[in-house]
Amino acid sequence: MREGTPRAGPDAVPPPAEPGHPPRRRPRPGSPDATDAGQRARLIDALVTVVAEKGYLRTTVGQVESTAGLPENAFNAHFRDLDECFLAAYRRGTEVLLAGVEAAYRAEPSWPAGIRAGLRVVLELVAAEPAFARTCLIEASVAGPRVHRARLAFLAKFRSYLSGPDVPQVPDVIRDAVIGGVYTMIYNYVESDRTAELPGLLDPLTDFTLMFFRG
Numbered sequence: 001m002r003e004g005t006p007r008a009g010p011d012a013v014p015p016p017a018e019p020g021h022p023p024r025r026r027p028r029p030g031s032p033d034a035t036d037a038g039q040r041a042r043l044i045d046a047l048v049t050v051v052a053e054k055g056y057l058r059t060t061v062g063q064v065e066s067t068a069g070l071p072e073n074a075f076n077a078h079f080r081d082l083d084e085c086f087l088a089a090y091r092r093g094t095e096v097l098l099a100g101v102e103a104a105y106r107a108e109p110s111w112p113a114g115i116r117a118g119l120r121v122v123l124e125l126v127a128a129e130p131a132f133a134r135t136c137l138i139e140a141s142v143a144g145p146r147v148h149r150a151r152l153a154f155l156a157k158f159r160s161y162l163s164g165p166d167v168p169q170v171p172d173v174i175r176d177a178v179i180g181g182v183y184t185m186i187y188n189y190v191e192s193d194r195t196a197e198l199p200g201l202l203d204p205l206t207d208f209t210l211m212f213f214r215g
Contacts, residue, residue, distance in 0.1 A: 039068075
């Protein structure tokens with residue numbers, strides 16, 4: 001483990017299950033899926049699926065319940081509105097991604113190697129979860145203000161990987177420009193249905209990120 005790497009705090013959230021396509025069967029009474037937590041998870045997965053297929057503005061509560069295999073009014077027992085469900089999906093997925101980046105970054109012996117390892121996790125995870133990618137990158141732009149604030153907070157967490165005692169010092173505006181540039185490239189690939197190609201960007205995005213920190 002390297003010195004000077006960003007560390008998860010004592011109240012860090014443990015990595016949750018990765019977003020995926022929900023099963024469409026109805027849960028048996030008494031089964032884990034029939035519990036409040038199980039239903040909530042199914043609704044979150046279902047929202048990701050429906051939003052990726054139809055777009056957020058055309059998604060309805062009824063579609064989410066149907067895709068989750070849950071009865072009418074199940075949604076209202078867990079969420080006040082679609083924005084709240086979207087926010088839960090966004091936070092769960094980005095927590096998985098950040099946990100993977102953190103582990104990969106800290107396992108490397110040098111800062112440049114850690115940056116490359118972290119980028120690899122981002123590109124491979126997003127490519128492996130196209131529904132999550134489209135929902136939380138593209139459709140997040142039309143969700144409510146709570147989702148917008150969550151996205152800004154998520155991106156801000158990457159600043160810690162571009163600063164520290166073993167990282168060349170650059171102005172804050174440069175760090176934010178690097179993060180924004182990488183995010184925009186990933187966004188463009190997802191928007192143009194090239195999500196599966198994202199792992200091929202590892203070398204150019206690593207070079208792009210590191211070039212601003214060379215003397």
